[in-house]
Amino acid sequence: MGADTRLEELGMSGLGGTGVGKVDEPEFSELAKRHRRELHVHCYRMLGSFQDAEDTVQETFLRAWRRRETFEGRSTFRAWLYRIATNACLDLLAKRRPEPATGGEVLWLQPYPDRLLDELAADDVDEPETVAVARETIELAYVVAVQHLAPRPRAVLILRDVLGWPAKDVAELLGDSVNSVNSALQRARAGMREHLPAERQDWTGSDEDTRTRELVRRYTDASVAADISGIVTILRDDVRCSMPPTPGLYVGRDAVVNDWVESGFEGMTNLRAVPTSVNRQPAVAFYHRREREGAYLPLTIDVLRISGGAIAEIVTFHADQFPQLGLPDHLPPG
Known part of the structure; x- marks a missing residue:
């Protein structure tokens, strides 16, 4: 049963929000948390940070509880929560990041675990977020491109193109005219075209076909062996490599390899790898043997974008x- 149906049963969808106002906090929290994951993903797209999204969802529920008398039933309970969440994101952006990302880098970027995205897939297939995730709007390159938009056009793009909101509803949320929203959407789409990979429609994403699995296996084996020459054979000429929050975006095979050589990659030994998936993309978590602890401890996780049978990007x-990706905190020796 959806939360909106439950609201109707409780008499909470009438004008004036009198029903919502009569519900106690545990009941309200139970209704709201049914939308928690989709709201978290929405905030993550807006902010690019898993932790900031976590904080913003908490702020959303706090604001919703305090403003429960304002729910008038003219829209669904879900849409009401999305309005509050979007405004909470805009408030945070104004305070912490008044300027959008530049130069292709997003230093605050954090990964989103597929195990949590699977919670959306388990819900009703007609839910808007389920469709949105299937449209690959959670992949890192999309999230990075979104962060290069100013906050309000960013909100317009996500509400219109990802969630499918009508322009009039977005205009009401932002206090703008429909014409302003439509203009912002066109600017946002143009901005996305500038920052998204040209071949985006051809991404393999998380499709676990044989070719992709073999490519990830070769990358994993070569990385564990510190075999740069082996990795080079599966990189695209225009491969991109970054390591947020560490500054530095390397573009092109030569630039990427030179950075690896200078950082001492070839001398990295005693590694083990665990295959996983992040943001609906293949990923490899690496662990480094520590003699003192007698175990392999977490080192880094590489998230791969694959295009045209080669690795196009490594984040x-x-x-x-x-921890937030649900990966082990150590691997035993052996």
Whole structure:
């Protein structure tokens, strides 16, 4: 049973929000948390940070509880929560990041675990977020491109193109005219074309076909062996490599390889790897043997974008992301 249906049963969908106002906090929280994952994904797209999305969802529920008398039943409970969440994201962006990302880098970028995205897939297939995830709007390159948009056009793009909201509803949320929303959407789409990979429609994404699995296996084996020459054979000429929050975006095979050589990659030994998936993309988590601890401890996780039978992008995250991705905190020796 959906939360909106439950609202109707409780008499909470009438004008004036009198029904919502009569519900106690545990009941309200139970209704709201049914939308928690989709709201979290929405905030993640807006903010590019898993942790900021977590904080913003908490703020959304707090605001919703405090403003429960304002729910008038003219829209669904879900849409009401999305309005609050979007405004909470805009408030956070105004405070923490008044300027959008530039130069192709998003230093605050964090990964989103597929195990949590699977919670959306388990819901009704007609839910808007389920469709949105299937449209690959959760992949890292999309999230990075979105972060290059100013906050309000960013909100317009996500509400219109990802969630499918009518222009009049977006205009009402933002306090703008429909014409302003439509103009912002066109600017946002143009901005996305500038920052998305040209071959985006050809991405293999998380499709686990034989070719993709073999490519990931070769990348994993060569990485564990610190075999740069082996990795080079499966990189595109225009491969991109970054490691947020560490500054530095390397574009092109030569630039990427030179960075690896300078960072001492070839001397990295005693590695083990765990295949996983992040943001609906193949990923490999690496662990490094520590003699003192007698175990392999988290090192980095590489998230791969594959295009045309080669690796087009590698986004590396630090070990502090392992817990939220549900990865083991160590691997035993052997």
